[in-house]
Every structure is written in structure tokens, then in C-alpha cells.
Amino acid sequence: MADRIADIWGARTPHGADSPWPVRVDQYLAEGVPEGEVQWVPSACVLCSNGCGMDIAVHSGQIVGVRGRASDRVSHGRLGPKGLFGWQANNSPDRLTEPLVRRDGELRPASWDEAMGLVVERSRQVLDEHGPLAMGFYNSGQLFLEDYYTLSLLVRAGIGTPHLDGNTRLCTATADFALKETFGTDGDPGSLRDFDLCDTIFAVGHNIAETQTVLWARILDRLHGPDRPRLVVVDPRRTAVAREADVHLPIRNGTNLALLNGIQHELIANDRVDRAFVDAHTVGFDQLAAIVADYPPERVAEICGVPAEDIRAAARILGSADRLVSTCLQGVYQSHQATASACQVNNINLLRGMIGEPGRTVFQMNGQPTAQNTRETGANGDMTALRNWQNPDHVADLARIWNVDPLQIPTWAPPTHVMQIFRHAETGSIRFLWIVGTNPAVSLPELHRIRSILAQENLFVVVSDAFLNETGHLADVVLPAAVWGEKTGTFTNHDRTVHLSVKAVDPPGQARPDMDIFLDYATRMELKDKDGAPLIPWRTPEECFEAFKRVTAGRPCDYSGLSYEKLRGSPGIQWPCNENAPEGTERLYADHQFNTDTDYCEDYGHDLATGAAHERNDHAALRTNGRAILKSTHYLPPHEAPSEEFPLLYTTGRTVYHWHTRTKSRRAPQLNAAAPEMWVELAAGDAERLGVREGDLVRVESARGAIEARAHVSGVREGVVFAPFHYGYWDLPDGGATDGDPTENGATGDGPGGNGRRRAANELTVTEWDPVSHQPLFKVAAVRVEKVADGGGVPSPAPTTTTARPVSGDAPGTSGGDGVRETVEEAREETR
Amino acid sequence: MRVDTAISEVQDAELDLAKQLHRVRERHTAEPDVHHLGNTLAHRCEEHVRRLAPFAERYGAPVREPHVGSPRLLDALRRKSGELLGHSELAGPLLLRDLCDLSLAAHEVEIAWVILGQVAQAVRDRELLQVVTTCHEDTRMCEKWLRTRIKQVAPQVLVAG
Ligand code: SF4
Numbered sequence: 003m004a005d006r007i008a009d010i011w012g013a014r015t016p017h018g019a020d021s022p023w024p025v026r027v028d029q030y031l032a033e034g035v036p037e038g039e040v041q042w043v044p045s046a047c048v049l050c051s052n053g054c055g056m057d058i059a060v061h062s063g064q065i066v067g068v069r070g071r072a073s074d075r076v077s078h079g080r081l082g083p084k085g086l087f088g089w090q091a092n093n094s095p096d097r098l099t100e101p102l103v104r105r106d107g108e109l110r111p112a113s114w115d116e117a118m119g120l121v122v123e124r125s126r127q128v129l130d131e132h133g134p135l136a137m138g139f140y141n142s143g144q145l146f147l148e149d150y151y152t153l154s155l156l157v158r159a160g161i162g163t164p165h166l167d168g169n170t171r172l173c174t175a176t177a178d179f180a181l182k183e184t185f186g187t188d189g190d191p192g193s194l195r196d197f198d199l200c201d202t203i204f205a206v207g208h209n210i211a212e213t214q215t216v217l218w219a220r221i222l223d224r225l226h227g228p229d230r231p232r233l234v235v236v237d238p239r240r241t242a243v244a245r246e247a248d249v250h251l252p253i254r255n256g257t258n259l260a261l262l263n264g265i266q267h268e269l270i271a272n273d274r275v276d277r278a279f280v281d282a283h284t285v286g287f288d289q290l291a292a293i294v295a296d297y298p299p300e301r302v303a304e305i306c307g308v309p310a311e312d313i314r315a316a317a318r319i320l321g322s323a324d325r326l327v328s329t330c331l332q333g334v335y336q337s338h339q340a341t342a343s344a345c346q347v348n349n350i351n352l353l354r355g356m357i358g359e360p361g362r363t364v365f366q367m368n369g370q371p372t373a374q375n376t377r378e379t380g381a382n383g384d385m386t387a388l389r390n391w392q393n394p395d396h397v398a399d400l401a402r403i404w405n406v407d408p409l410q411i412p413t414w415a416p417p418t419h420v421m422q423i424f425r426h427a428e429t430g431s432i433r434f435l436w437i438v439g440t441n442p443a444v445s446l447p448e449l450h451r452i453r454s455i456l457a458q459e460n461l462f463v464v465v466s467d468a469f470l471n472e473t474g475h476l477a478d479v480v481l482p483a484a485v486w487g488e489k490t491g492t493f494t495n496h497d498r499t500v501h502l503s504v505k506a507v508d509p510p511g512q513a514r515p516d517m518d519i520f521l522d523y524a525t526r527m528e529l530k531d532k533d534g535a536p537l538i539p540w541r542t543p544e545e546c547f548e549a550f551k552r553v554t555a556g557r558p559c560d561y562s563g564l565s566y567e568k569l570r571g572s573p574g575i576q577w578p579c580n581e582n583a584p585e586g587t588e589r590l591y592a593d594h595q596f597n598t599d600t601d602y603c604e605d606y607g608h609d610l611a612t613g614a615a616h617e618r619n620d621h622a623a624l625r626t627n628g629r630a631i632l633k634s635t636h637y638l639p640p641h642e643a644p645s646e647e648f649p650l651l652y653t654t655g656r657t658v659y660h661w662h663t664r665t666k667s668r669r670a671p672q673l674n675a676a677a678p679e680m681w682v683e684l685a686a687g688d689a690e691r692l693g694v695r696e697g698d699l700v701r702v703e704s705a706r707g708a709i710e711a712r713a714h715v716s717g718v719r720e721g722v723v724f725a726p727f728h729y730g731y732w733d734l735p736d737g738g739a740t741d742g743d744p745t746e747n748g749a750t751g752d753g754p755g756g757n758g759r760r761r762a763a764n765e766l767t768v769t770e771w772d773p774v775s776h777q778p779l780f781k782v783a784a785v786r787v788e789k790v791a792d793g794g795g796v797p798s799p800a801p802t803t804t805t806a807r808p809v810s811g812d813a814p815g816t817s818g819g820d821g822v823r824e825t826v827e828e829a830r831e832e833t834r
Numbered sequence: 835m836r837v838d839t840a841i842s843e844v845q846d847a848e849l850d851l852a853k854q855l856h857r858v859r860e861r862h863t864a865e866p867d868v869h870h871l872g873n874t875l876a877h878r879c880e881e882h883v884r885r886l887a888p889f890a891e892r893y894g895a896p897v898r899e900p901h902v903g904s905p906r907l908l909d910a911l912r913r914k915s916g917e918l919l920g921h922s923e924l925a926g927p928l929l930l931r932d933l934c935d936l937s938l939a940a941h942e943v944e945i946a947w948v949i950l951g952q953v954a955q956a957v958r959d960r961e962l963l964q965v966v967t968t969c970h971e972d973t974r975m976c977e978k979w980l981r982t983r984i985k986q987v988a989p990q991v992l993v994a995g
Contacts, residue, residue: 135994415986422986425865429925431994612871614978641870770866 006030006083007676007819010658010803011211011219015826016227019325019361023198023220025827027079030086031059031067033821040066044571046074046493046501047085048144048486049661051174051368052194052214053495054081055574058089058487058506065089065487065507072827075573076194076499079827082215084661086822087673089487091666092507097468098482099511109470109480114512114522117479121436122526124462124478128434129161134412138165138423138432141381142439143173143370146491146503148546149516150372150381151553152538153438156520158380159404160529160537164412165432167420168382169440172778173369175419176335178377178384179605179775180344180366183633184352186597186626187388187558187604188377191590192327192363193576194497197221199361202232202323206347207258207333208367211242212658212804218243232323234316236261237333238653239683239724240717241805249316252719253306255653256338256640256782262346263637264302265317266294269353274321279355283594285624286632290349293634305637307719325361326354332369332655337781338640341774342610345633352630358591365496372493378559379550383417383776387557388604391416392618395601403553405531416615419776420446421769428455436464438516439483443472444663444730447767447778448706466519469665472730483516484509490543491517492569498576498587500561502569517543555580558590558597558604598626610635613773640782642768644721648704648784650688651722654763655781658804660728668733672819679799680709680761683716683724684787697793704785707765713789714798716805723785725763838895840953844946845883845890845898851939851976852879852900858932865929868983875976879943882969889962926991933987937980944973 004012006028015024031037042057047068055074059067068089070079101117102109128136139157141150150168157166170178181188197203197220211218224231225246235247236258244250253261269275270291280287299310299317306313320326328351334343348364356362368374380386389396391413401408418426424446426432435456446452456463456476465477468485488509494500509515514522521538529537540546544566555562560578563586569575575586597603606621608614610633624631644651659676660667667673682702684694694700700713702723711725718724770779801816859872880900890897947970954962 132994135990414989415982418986421866426990426994428864430923431926431990609975609978612875612975612979613867613982614975615982616978638874641873768866770870773867773871 003820004822004824005817005820006086006822007659007672008803008815008817010083010215011222012080013824013826014223014226016223017198018228019199019201019224023078023223025072025078027070027072027825027827028081028086029067029069029823029825030821035059035061035066042069043504043506044071045487045503045506046574047081048371048493048503049084049088049666050214051371051373051496052076052217053371053493053499053501053574054085054216055501056081056085060506063507065092071571071573073573076495076497077216080216080219082219083659083673083819084215084667087670087819088661088666090671091669092485092487094469094669097510097513098470098480099513100482101512102470102480104478109475109477117481118522118526121464121479121523125434125527128462132433134161134163135165136431136433137161137163138427138435140420140423140435140437140440140442141168141376143168143170143373143376145372145439145516146489146493146543147372147375147379147550148491148543149520150375150379151386151546151550152517152520154380154386155404155538156524156529158386158411159406160524160527162410162412164415165418165423165426166381167418167423168376169420169442169445170370170373170376170382171420171776172336172445173332174335174373174377175383175777176340176344176772176775177366177368179341180348182603182605183341183345183607183610183774184348184630185591186599186602188384189388189498189558189590190365190496191357192365192497193588194220195588196327196361196363198224200231200325200327201229201361202234202319202326204234204320204326204328204347204350205243206236206262206328206330207335207337208329208331209237209239209241209243209333209655209805210329212656213331213369214367215658232319234319238719238722239805248319249312251306251308251312251316253308254719255651255722257306257637258334258337258343259339259346259635260297260302260305260637261313262343262350263294263297264299264313265320266290266346266349266353267297268299268314268317269321269350270294272317272321275353276355279594280353283596284352284630284632285626286634290632290634293636296636320350320354323354323356326351326356327361327363327365329365329367331367333781335775335777336779338779339638340772340777341608342633342635345610349632349634352632358589358594363589368496371495374494374496374498378494378554383419384604385413387554388559389557390604390606392606393601400553404537405533405535406537407532419771421771421776421778424452424455427458427461430460433460434462436466437473437477438466441471441473441663441665441730443476444762444764445727447764447780448769449762449764450707451769466516467665468513470732471663471665472732481519482511482513483519484513488513489515489517492547494577499574500564500569500577501574502566502572504570517546595628596630598628598631600626607631607633608774610774611638641770642782642784644784648786650785650787652702652704652725652766652783652785653722653781654725654727654767656728657726657801659801660726662728663730664728664733675818676816677799677801680711680726680729681714681798681800682711683714683718683800685718685720685722686715687720688787689713689715692787692789694787694789695793697796697798698789699791699793700787701790702766702785702787704766704768704783706768707760709760709762709765710790711761712793712798714800716800723787725766727763727780730762835957837893837953837957838890840946840950841886841890841893841895842898844943844950845886847939847943847946848879848882849898849900851936851943852876854936854939855879858936861932862925862929864925868929871979875979878972878976882972885965885969889965923995926987926995930984930987930991933980933984937977937984940973940977940980944970944977947973
């Protein structure tokens with residue numbers, strides 16, 4: 003039995019590019035469960051965007067464990083720590099089991115009728131007095147496709163407001179926009195199998211080892227195999243990924259674009275460009291070449307703070323790759339000039355002519371498990387089925403399928419992003435906000451501002467969630483939601499693999515699936531189509547899925563060839579799946595024809611520097627003819643730079659053991675024990691200057707607030723402070739009442755620090771976003787650090803197993819994930 | 835030949851736009867995109883003026899210097915009132931008005947570049963034409979960004995506000 007808290011990625015099964023990734027089935031059952039009596043229900047993991055296929059173990063009506071599915075194309079049987087242990091949150095005794103309604107200032111239990119009655123009454127009142135623009139909806143990246151599609155139709159055609167976004171805005175909006183800018187539509191072109199086949203990996207701001215552990219296990223098996231791919235890593239922290247790299251570029255946060263321009267400078271200057279491919283399949287090369295000409299390695303070295311020679315070395319590796327897989331994530335998406343930088347990663351593969359073929363692709367990775375579905379269904383800032391909101395034909399088509407007047411669908415401007423939704427609420431023009439399965443009171447930037455908005459008198463807040471989190475505490479109505487394992491539905495990972503997750507157990511108490519809650523609301527609101535029939539005709543997840551198939555037919559994310567039957571227990575099937583490709587499609591753009599036709603594309607594109615939206619004529623003038631678009635722009639310094647007052651750069655990120663604001667992972671004992679408390683990371687040099695030793699209590703302060711946490715001296719870049727973003731207030735020993743409970747002191751909009759000790763990383767972050775994707779900036783802020791109390795030599799609570807590995811090695815190793823069975827299978831036929 | 839006039843027109847219009855952008859960004863500190871992009875765009879205007887300086891000299895146009903210096907008292911006051919305004923219901927209408935004013939100012943710059951571009955061609959000044967082409971494109975992006983933002987804010991202010 004393995005301890006998969008201590009050994010995050012599990013046993014190695016090395017292989018070369020010429021043989022398939024071996025199967026290793028990981029299983030964890032709660033202690034004492036009689037394995038023979040367990041019933042296995044097919045599902046997939048919803049704790050990150052990898053979406054590993056798994057079966058849920060059920061015994062006596064309870065979830066008692068999980069195992070990876072050997073045939074699964076994503077995981078080949080593996081599960082990571084979150085997948086193995088996270089399910090225990092379902093059984094947590096503090097689940098929400100009945101609706102709550104605020105009366106006399108307190109949340110009190112109520113019946114569904116009472117709670118929904120109140121939600122409907124207030125919706126009607128706001129709609130009558132102020133119209134649909136006073137209504138806002140903010141949802142999650144962890145629901146199922148069926149939940150999202152129901153919500154999308156309800157809000158866009160029923161309520162008719164553009165104010166619908168998902169928390170995917172915080173994680174993958176930039177992936178979405180970068181794909182649209184370059185390739186015409188959303189959808190990652192490649193296959194996870196490309197990691198098995200490549201000879202070079204370029205990871206930009208992507209800590210794969212902690213964000214998608216099974217994918218990192220997959221890559222490790224190549225790195226430790228016979229024909230090791232070369233690895234270039236860009237990350238200001240010395241992550242587990244960086245430790246494996248041939249070249250690690252620990253650049254200053256906020257300078258991605260300068261670096262990527264510099265690398266392209268080298269590719270062009272050293273004639274490492276596939277000119278035939280570029281000429282035949284791209285537009286925009288001349289402009290790109292003119293811009294990157296300004297970024298010779300010496301200049302870039304100065305901007306980014308890494309040696310020019312290392313930049314050259316990185317470019318040489320990328321320039322000599324034959325099968326290059328590039329990948330990026332939050333280090334790009336949540337940083338300065340996010341979309342512009344993500345587009346340059348696309349460009350690098352295009353300059354090398356490496357896309358659409360085995361081992362040659364670029365991944366604009368997702369963060370959350372079902373982020374792809376918010377985008378496809380249009381429950382975030384997109385139109386359903388990758389339609390273009392600026393294209394009247396696309397809107398008319400959607401209106402025809404939905405049987406509503408096209409004018410009912412708000413398309414006069416792009417769908418409103420969450421930061422703007424909160425801004426409208428702040429100035430009072432949004433008066434009703436429904437928050438579904440997400441926790442903005444901890445996850446959005448500049449928390450004191452967010453708390454004060456949520457607490458505003460004139461804003462009616464509805465929260466549906468499985469647990470009462472920090473946001474729920476500020477709500478007027480709280481609705482108990484069912485989660486994964488308690489409802490049936492589908493979801494899609496970052497390589498377009500669709501899985502069906504089958505209901506394994508009943509939800510606790512009166513909790514209901516989100517889709518059912520939306521359907522109930524739509525019925526009570528009497529939302530109708532233009533012939534007076536109910537706007538949302540479905541009642542079950544499967545009926546909803548069938549409707550979604552119809553709305554995606556002919557679009558890039560074509561689901562029309564899929565069915566619940568086909569998906570049940572399958573290895574996972576990649577869209578597009580239709581008559582022409584009944585088994586799905588492993589790679590997009592195999593013919594190097596991209597989705598950039600003006601009539602077909604999802605977006606007419608943006609000016610990367612300002613975010614100015616191009617219009618139809620601008621796009622048509624590009625004469626793309628199915629060619630990809632090489633977008634380019636100049637590096638600009640971040641708006642908030644270190645100063646005398648705030649001399650250090652601040653960045654936030656995750657730890658492998660937690661998910662989001664720990665709503666689930668805090669309730670899985672092994673995961674919680676591995677990373678129980680907030681910490682902040684300092685570089686050894688900075689710590690010494692500040693007189694801080696491992697474990698000391700420090701105060702980190704920005705212009706917006708302050709937090710206190712124990713210092714961890716780690717391999718972060720000098721001048722940079724790192725804070726994990728998971729820790730909020732709900733689980734503090736005194737329930738948070740005196741220690742930063744949002745309802746106690748945040749609501750009054752107290753200044754920096756407040757009157758309690760704060761610890762959430764987002765107290766310090768800045769209210770700013772990327773001009774194109776509108777993804778908030780979590781990776782660039784200026785702070786100062788001072789020591790508050792001596793730690794007495796006790797090390798910080800940071801896990802020792804990953805990036806946070808201490809620089810001096812006397813902390814006890816993180817462990818406690820015993821009881822996992824790993825079964826390596828003999829070589830078997832490759833599954834797609 | 836009145837090439838100097840065409841250059842001065844552009845420079846004056848750019849400086850005026852820069853001034854307005856600075857004002858608006860200080861007034862709307864609670865709108866981060868306006869606040870930050872306002873700064874970037876204002877600096878672009880000033881950069882344009884600088885790029886025209888050698889041509890101003892060549893054609894005998896008066897020297898125009900972008901205003902540089904620490905934020906003045908008025909800016910600080912604007913910033914303070916911007917912070918107070920941040921929560922007020924008036925913030926939206928004022929933002930819309932400011933964006934419309936900016937859009938008009940940007941349009942003046944744009945037309946001034948069109949004229950200078952014509953003049954540069956007529957006098958066969960290839961160097962000048964090159965500067966005009968890039969700067970003109972920047973101005974068009976600025977206009978376009980303003981249009982994008984106005985489209986988004988107008989219904990919220992005028993229908994829901
Ligand atoms: S890699 Fe992601 S999807 Fe797979 S088991 Fe881990 S958390 Fe779940």
C-alpha cells in the first residue's frame with residue numbers, strides 16, 4: 003500500500019515515445035470496507051481539469067472510496083491525492099441539508115417553497131422596477147454540463163441579461179481567449195497522448211506537478227523513460243517541474259510577454275521558423291517579426307531578470323524540437339498581459355509548424371474540472387456552442403433553436419465579466435446576484451471590497467452551494483446543492499474528453515442538483531419561449547444533454563454523435579463527435595485548416611494591448627482563409643511595480659493538496675492534514691534581510707490590506723513573496739467570529755488589516771484584469787513584509803513535498819495518505 | 835507648404851487627448867481598466883508627440899513638449915473625489931459622459947493623422963509617412979477601445995441605472 007500524500011505522483015512506470023503509457027490502477031477504500039460488497043459506479047474526478055476517469059465505490063448507500071479506470075484515456079487508471087481522498091467531503095456532517103433564509107439578520111432554516119418563493123418574489127420585483135440589467139448570475143467551474151446549459155438558457159433567453167459569468171473567469175478565461183484569437187474558436191487542439199509522443203515540452207507558468215498531478219505522473223514517466231524529452235520551464239518558483247527542467251527561467255512576475263517575444267526573436271533570428279508552414283497556414287508574420295525584433299536576449303534578460311544565455315539556451319531547445327508540446331496555465335493567465343502572452347505560446351508552435359500532429363501541439367490548459375463546459379454552454383462570457391455574439395447569423399440560429407426572439411438574447415456587448423458584475427453591484431445598478439457553487443468572498447481579488455459589496459443593503463444575494471462558506475454567510479437566501487456523486491451529468495476536460503458521471507448516492511437531506519434548482523426557478527418565474535411553451539423543455543439530465551447535442555451540431559464542439567449510453571463507463575470520448583467522427587476526434591486542425599473563417603469564428607479578435615474589440619470588417623480584412631492568426635504586441639511594464647513603500651512582488655497560487663477555497667479538500671482528513679494552515683513563502687536572501695527565520699509569524703501588507711501567516715523559506719525567486727490562495731476564514735477555531743469573519747468586520751469595509759488577524763491571500767491582490775480575457779490579476783502586486791513574532795524554530799505548516807520544499811532540510815516530511823493500492827498492469831493495447 | 839500646420843494640429847490634438855485621458859483616469863479610480871489603460875493610452879499620445887518632434891523641426895513647426903511631472907494638486911483632488919464617487923450611483927453616468935468626450939477627442943486626433951498622412955504622401959516624406967502609419971493605427975485602437983467600453987456601459991447606465 004502506498005502513502006499518496008507523501009508520494010504524490012505514485013510509482014513510476016517509465017516508457018518511451020514508441021510504447022504506450024502503462025496502466026496503473028490506483029484505488030482507495032475507506033478502512034474496513036468489505037471490498038467484495040462494494041458496488042462500482044462509473045464517473046470521473048472533478049477536482050481538476052484533467053478529469054481522470056474513475057469509478058465510485060458505494061456501500062450501504064454511502065460513497066466509501068474510488069478507483070481509477072484502467073481503460074480511461076486520460077489517466078490509464080491513475081488518480082492523484084485529491085482524486086483519491088477528496089470524495090470524503092461528500093459525507094461531511096456539515097453539508098447544507100436545508101435551505102436557509104435571512105430573518106432578523108440571521109440565516110434560519112426554511113422550506114424549499116419558502117426559500118424559492120422569496121428568490122422569485124425578489125427577482126420579479128427587481129425585473130419590474132429595473133429590468134433584466136439589474137440581475138446578475140455568477141457560477142462555477144465545477145458543475146456539470148447539464149447544470150450550465152440549463153443556467154445559460156435560463157439567463158440569456160429567459161431573464162435576458164448579459165450579466166452571467168463563471169468563476170472560470172479566474173482560471174481559464176485567458177485560455178479561451180487565446181485559443182479564439184489564434185485559432186478562431188475555443189477548444190484545445192491537442193491530445194494528452196501528445197505528451198507520450200513528444201520530444202520537447204515547454205511549460206510556461208504551469209506548475210503541472212501540483213495543478214494536474216496525474217498529467218505530471220504521465221510526463222514523469224517520459225522524463226524517466228528511455229528517450230527523455232527535453233523540458234523548458236518558465237516559473238518564478240522552483241517547482242517540482244522546474245527541478246526536472248533542462249532550462250529553468252525563473253523570470254520576474256509580470257514579464258512573460260517580454261520573454262516570449264524574446265524567444266520568438268531568437269527563433270526568427272536563427273532561422274528556426276518553418277517558413278513553408280507559416281506562409282501557407284498563418285497570417286500576421288510580418289507584424290510579429292517587426293515587433294519581436296525589438297526583443298534581443300540582452301534586453302529581455304534585463305526586463306525578466308534572467309541571464310541572456312539561458313534565454314538563448316531555451317530558444318535553442320525549442321528551435322531544435324521535432325515534436326514540441328507547449329503548455330501554459332495560471333502563471334500566464336493570471337498575470338500581466340495575459341492573453342497577449344498566451345497567444346505568443348500559440349505563436350511559438352505555429353512558427354515551428356508544430357500543431358495538429360502527434361506529439362506536436364499547444365495546450366492552453368484549463369484549471370477547473372468543468373471549465374470547458376461553462377465555455378461551451380455559454381454560462382460564462384461566451385455564447386452557446388462557441389457562437390460569436392457579434393455575428394447576427396449565429397445569434398439568429400441560437401434564437402431559432404431556443405424558439406425565442408433574437409432580440410431577447412443580449413448581444414449588444416460582450417457578456418459581462420465577473421469583476422464588472424461586482425462593479426455594477428457596487429454602484430447599485432445590479433440588485434440581484436445569484437452565486438452558484440463558488441466562493442467570491444475568498445477567491446476574488448481585494449477581499450474587503452468584495453465583502454462590502456456582498457453586504458450592501460440594496461443587493462439581494464442568493465447562494466447555492468453544498469456547504470455554508472464565507473460567501474453564504476453574506477447571503478439573503480442559501481440553497482443546499484447536490485454535488486458530484488449525487489447527480490448524473492457530463493463534463494469535458496482540457497483535451498476535449500467527455501465523461502459521464504453517474505449518480506452513485508442520494509444527496510443529503512433536501513439538497514438538490516443545481517439543474518433541478520434552475521428548473522424550479524424557471525417554472526416559478528414562468529419563463530416561456532415565443533409560443534408560450536416552457537422555455538426550458540427538459541426535466542432530466544439526459545434530456546438536457548440531448549438538447550445540447552442539437553445546439554452544438556455543426557459547431558466545433560459538436561456533441562451530436564455522443565449519448566449517455568455511449569459515454570457510460572467509456573474511456574472518455576473527445577469532441578467533435580458526430581456522424582463523420584463517431585468515435586470522437588483526437589486532434590483538431592490535423593489538416594492545418596483553422597476555425598478562423600469570418601462566418602465561422604467565435605470571435606473577431608481584439609487588440610491585445612487595449613482589448614479593443616475588432617468588428618466583422620476588421621476580421622474579414624485579414625482574409626484568413628482558414629489560416630491561424632499570429633497575434634503580437636509589445637511588452638508593457640505592470641501597473642503595480644515594487645516601490646520603496648512596498649518593495650516586494652507578491653504572487654498567489656495553489657498547493658497540490660487543496661482545491662479552491664478548500665470547501666471540499668478541508669473536509670478530507672488526509673488532504674487537510676497535509677496542508678492545514680496558511681503560510682507565505684520567502685526567498686532565503688529576502689528572509690535574511692528581513693530577519694525572518696522559517697516558521698516566524700510575518701505580516702504581509704499591500705496598499706489594499708494585510709495578512710499574517712507563518713513564513714516559509716523556499717526556492718521562490720528573490721524579491722518575490724508567494725501565498726497559497728486556499729485559506730479563508732470559515733474553519734478558524736472560533737468560527738472566525740473575531741478572526742476576520744466577513745460578517746463581523748469585513749462587511750463594514752474596514753481598512754487594511756481590519757480588526758482581526760487576516761490570512762486570505764486575496765486580501766492583498768489588486769482589482770485589475772487582462773484587457774482581452776478580463777481575467778483578474780493574481781500574480782502581480784507590490785507588498786512589504788515584516789516580522790511579527792518569533793516562531794521558536796517550529797517550521798511553517800507548508801507541505802514539504804512539492805514547490806514549498808524547504809531550502810534547509812530539517813522539517814518533517816508531509817505524509818499521511820496511507821492505504822492506497824497501486825496495481826501496475828502488463829503492457830496493453832493503447833486506448834485512445 | 836503648410837506641413838508645419840498639419841504637424842502642429844496632430845501634436846495639439848494628441849496633447850489635448852492625453853490631458854483628458856489623465857483627467858478621466860484620475861476621476862475613475864474605481865474603474866481599474868479605465869484607470870490603467872487611461873495611463874497607457876495617455877503615454878502613447880505623449881510618445882506620438884515626441885516621435886513627431888524631429889519632423890516639427892524639419893518643417894519649422896513650433897516645439898511641443900508633453901507635460902511631464904508629478905501628479906499635481908488637481909489630480910490628487912480628482913483622485914480623492916474619484917474614490918468617493920466610486921460607490922455612488924452617479925459613477926456610471928459620469929463615466930459614460932467622460933468616455934463620450936474622450937471618444938470625440940480621439941476622433942479629432944484620428945482626423946489630424948489622416949490629414950498629416952495625406953500631406954506626408956504629397957511631399958514624399960517616406961520617414962514621416964512611416965511614423966504616421968504606426969501612430970495613426972494606435973489612435974484607431976484607442977478610438978476602438980473607447981467604443982467597446984461605451985457599448986458596454988451605455989445600456990447599464992441608461993436602462994438599469
Ligand atoms: S489529476 Fe485532477 S482529475 Fe485526476 S485525480 Fe487528480 S485532481 Fe482528479
